[in-house]
Amino acid sequence: MNKSCHMLIDYFNRTLTEDEMRQFEDHLIECPSCQEELMEWEMLTENLPYESEAVEVPTDLKARIFASLPDLPAEAEFVTMPTKEKSRRRMGPVTTVLAAGLFASLVANAFLFSETQKEPEIAQSEIQLIGQSILAPQEGTSASAVAMLIADGDQNVLLLDATDLPTLSKDELYQVWVIEGDQPYPAGIVQPNETGTGTVSHPLTNLSGTWDTVAITIEKEPNLSAPEGQIILAGGI
Amino acid sequence: MTEPDDIQLYYQTVAHNRHSFEQLYDRYEKLVFSFAYRMTNNRTMAEEVTQDVFLKLWNGTNQYAEEKGKFSSWLLTVTRNKSIDELRKSKRHAYEPILDKDSLTEETVSTEVTAEWNERREVIRIAIAELRAEQREIIDLFYFKGFSQSKIAEHCKLPLGTVKGRIRLALKHLKGIIDQEGGVSNE
Numbered sequence: 001m002n003k004s005c006h007m008l009i010d011y012f013n014r015t016l017t018e019d020e021m022r023q024f025e026d027h028l029i030e031c032p033s034c035q036e037e038l039m040e041w042e043m044l045t046e047n048l049p050y051e052s053e054a055v056e057v058p059t060d061l062k063a064r065i066f067a068s069l070p071d072l073p074a075e076a077e078f079v080t081m082p083t084k085e086k087s088r089r090r091m092g093p094v095t096t097v098l099a100a101g102l103f104a105s106l107v108a109n110a111f112l113f114s115e116t117q118k119e120p121e122i123a124q125s126e127i128q129l130i131g132q133s134i135l136a137p138q139e140g141t142s143a144s145a146v147a148m149l150i151a152d153g154d155q156n157v158l159l160l161d162a163t164d165l166p167t168l169s170k171d172e173l174y175q176v177w178v179i180e181g182d183q184p185y186p187a188g189i190v191q192p193n194e195t196g197t198g199t200v201s202h203p204l205t206n207l208s209g210t211w212d213t214v215a216i217t218i219e220k221e222p223n224l225s226a227p228e229g230q231i232i233l234a235g236g237i
Numbered sequence: 238m239t240e241p242d243d244i245q246l247y248y249q250t251v252a253h254n255r256h257s258f259e260q261l262y263d264r265y266e267k268l269v270f271s272f273a274y275r276m277t278n279n280r281t282m283a284e285e286v287t288q289d290v291f292l293k294l295w296n297g298t299n300q301y302a303e304e305k306g307k308f309s310s311w312l313l314t315v316t317r318n319k320s321i322d323e324l325r326k327s328k329r330h331a332y333e334p335i336l337d338k339d340s341l342t343e344e345t346v347s348t349e350v351t352a353e354w355n356e357r358r359e360v361i362r363i364a365i366a367e368l369r370a371e372q373r374e375i376i377d378l379f380y381f382k383g384f385s386q387s388k389i390a391e392h393c394k395l396p397l398g399t400v401k402g403r404i405r406l407a408l409k410h411l412k413g414i415i416d417q418e419g420g421v422s423n424e
Contacts, residue, residue, distance in 0.1 A: 006401075009379075009401050010385050013321065013379065013383045013384065014322065015388075045408065046310050047361055047415060049317070050361055051358060053271065054351070055274045057271075057287075061288070062266060065262070065292065066255075068292065069255075133252055136248060136251040136297065181241075213248065231248075235251075235252030235254075
């Protein structure tokens with residue numbers, strides 16, 4: 001035990017100065033004994049908040065908090081095609097560019113797939129954006145991804161574009177999931193290039209359409225029945 | 238369809254899904270506010286703490302990771318830290334509690350979270366009542382008032398070197414009684 005170990009209680013109670021906090025946090029990284037002890041304090045105190053008596057919450061607190069949510073970046077028109085019933089999420093400019101690229105790519109594919117190029121309007125008009133989301137990176141990664149749900153005729157397709165994915169070990173892969181209620185479904189593998197960028201287009205044929213979350217995990221095997229590895233990115237759609 | 242769990246709602250919240258955020262808010266508003274009030278003894282500060290905790294959740298300022306344990310435990314730790322910061326900032330961090338008990342209102346609970354909370358509270362209160370007065374006091378000074386070691390030593394007239402041992406003993410004793418009561422699950 002060194003001098004810094006004695007600061008643990010005051011660190012726990014935030015009574016240290018900013019410099020002392022930083023000093024203790026540096027120490028904590030290198031001191032398994034303090035790490036263990038901090039976990040013990042957290043375990044010993046985790047029931048205590050529930051000792052609080054129920055207090056009437058001001059009736060307008062929720063409204064005030066929701067009114068003060070910062071606006072997301074200004075909505076940019078993404079596509080002018082009609083959308084299905086699911087609501088659109090507002091997108092920031094960066095997302096808009098990425099999403100527009102994905103969408104343009106899909107439209108281009110639909111165009112190329114049509115046997116005749118005489119009726120490109122028909123192929124385009126069947127493609128509709130249903131929803132999109134920015135997946136949030138989990139702690140310790142700078143990865144980002146945009147997921148979009150597209151209706152292509154009668155088929156729903158998940159499009160996902162990920163960047164800055166960390167380098168994997170030889171036996172690992174990036175698995176995409178869509179989650180319906182509590183049930184996850186594998187929805188393609190992202191194979192990033194050397195810069196950590198990868199795209200997936202996956203038809204969602206076996207789902208009822210009520211799924212609401214997209215996630216990417218690191219797995220050892222493709223298409224497991226449920227995620228087993230670390231979550232890298234996740235978000236609602 | 239089953240209700241989405243906290244972790245699912247959290248990830249959707251940081252992806253700025255308002256509906257998920259609202260579900261999470263509704264689940265924990267009362268617990269967070271009541272705990273902040275328990276810590277600060279002041280409704281205005283409890284409101285500020287609640288607002289800050291949820292806004293930071295929305296903004297992703299405080300990041301939760303599953304290895305940090307249960308989402309609810311993490312959220313309450315964030316609430317406690319903010320409450321202590323507010324107390325300190327307002328320089329109202331005196332030992333004498335500011336009694337404002339008139340504003341306490343028991344309410345009928347309906348949600349899963351508040352039902353679990355009521356159950357836990359009963360067990361914890363019984364357990365606390367079984368502690369010796371000095372153990373109750375040291376837990377209050379340490380956990381709910383967030384006093385420094387030296388301030389606890391001064392208040393309890395203890396040598397500085399023994400404060401940590403006394404707090405740990407009191408908390409372990411409390412946990413032992415709670416576990417014996419068997420009514421509090423951390424699952």
